[in-house]
Amino acid sequence: MAVAFIQEFVIQGGDTSTTNYDAVASALNLSQAPDGLLIHTAGFDHDSGVFRIFDVWETREQGDRFMSVQLGPIIERMMGEAQERGDESFTPPQRESWYELHDSMTG
DSSP states (O other): OOEEEEEEEEOOTTOOOOHHHHHHHHHHTOSSOOTTEEEEEEEEETTTTEEEEEEEESOHHHHHHHIIIIIHHHHHHHHHHHHHHTOOSOOOOSEEEEEEOSOOOOO
16 A cells, blocks of 8 residues: 655744755756655645645655655755755754555546
């Protein structure tokens, strides 16, 4: 069964720019979905005060592989560069979780 992955970043000081997200997406430079990714979404949930990333993967292993091989090194580099500049806006998510989906449907 497919699995969901959620990351939530608290909106800080009313900042609803997507600068950090866009920089990571640009660095990934994906021309197609990574192996096993069924859907990727990202957007603001103003009622909850977060920028949320919600992905659905065929398996957790595929998602973990993408995170550790492709995404992780980019995040680590960018966080290090932000710290060197004294930029505190590039922060890890306040919430990150995986869960198995009971059901899913596509149109």
